[in-house]
Amino acid sequence: MKQIFFALLGVISLSACAQGPQSGAAAGKAPGAQATTAGATAPLGNAPKVGANTPEARAVAAVHMLNPRVTIEKVKAAPIAGFREAIVQGQVVYVSDDGRYLFLPGPQGALYDVAAKKDLSEQSLATVRKDLIKAIPVSERIVFAPPNPKYTVAIFTDVECAYCRKFHSEIAEYNKQGIAVQYMAFPRMGIGSPDHKKMISVWCAPDRKKALTDAKNDRPIQARDCKNTVSMQYDIGQRAGLTGTPMIIAEDGTTVGGYLPPQQLREALDRLAQGGKTSASGATDPVASTGG
Incomplete structure (x- = not known):
């Protein structure tokens, strides 16, 4: 561990x-x-x-x-x-x-x-992670972004986990910090779970951003099914080494951690941009042990 x-x-x-x-x-x-x-x-x-x-x-x-x-x-x-x-x-x-x-x-x-003061393993994993994430088109991510973002992070998220919900409740503040957020799906209870089906409904909704926000706030969303990439995104999250949600990934593939408040996330990204390192110690909710 x-x-x-x-x-x-x-x-x-x-x-x-x-x-x-x-x-x-x-x-x-x-x-x-x-x-x-x-x-x-x-x-x-x-x-x-x-x-x-x-x-x-x-x-x-x-x-x-x-x-x-x-x-x-x-x-x-x-x-x-x-x-x-x-x-x-x-x-x-x-x-x-x-x-x-x-x-x-x-x-x-x-x-x-x-x-x-370098995690040599993380350097290698970051390269792999960056290549894996490229397989998920931006069109298949749910994006919340300011007009001219300073940074962009990709986040494996779940609609049920408490820290994912806390992060999303502050999405406007992350955007004010100049951070664009690109959500990717990781139903932490596994493939075929109610969580998985709910995330498919989100990704199949005509307005994904609204559906995701509603789901994270326990507001009802219409059950839907369509050709989607939720299971593929879940598989990529596993291959990227995800053990808990949210998993925040910087543009170079470095994990910034789990939940971090808006200002702390901006500071971590600033340090990373200056050649420093991140703590990778934000809070997460663990994924199901079965892994789907």
Whole structure:
């Protein structure tokens, strides 16, 4: 699960990444130099005692460089050469012996470059996601946009999920922030569910925007069926790695997260445009475990 990964990243301000516990990175020191300092003195945050200038010290320093508040229960040799295994907040992570890379195992695993503060897995997935989304024509998306948008986001949405509804209730504010929203269908209860049928009715309505707004506000919509792309969009959402709705995707394929208030979403997009990173930590509603 990436929750622990995002917990590690959470303390790193997207607008002030240099505010981490170690100022050495900002001064151009290598991860190993930071780790030596951490090992030679009391470990930052809550962590086991480790020897100075050891792979264990570098592992502790790397984790605390991401978040000084997390608890590290144990650090030991990993079952793979060149890595230490750390128990962080009840989850296993692997840190390279030089302290440069942090690997999060599991179905939603990730490889993180600690020194560069980059999710290397996300970079690869963003390219794939961007290509997948291209398969959904803009004409098959439900678009709410200001006259001259600064940014455009594609969002996999559901008519039932609470955070999707909250996001849509503020759609005018997102537009005021210069953000165009292109909704794509992801009935989170799966193919053939009442949710799926309701989203088909929305996509088959003569006025999709009104039908979507009505459905998200529990207003009755006419049951309809037609040739539609709802199931195809759902399949693409799964292939894009969706685990909860809403899933907000920037134009380069980067996930911006789940629900974020209008101003926070604009700030995240501004940072991304400036070559920064996003927190990808917005709230979502989980999809059905059956996956349709």
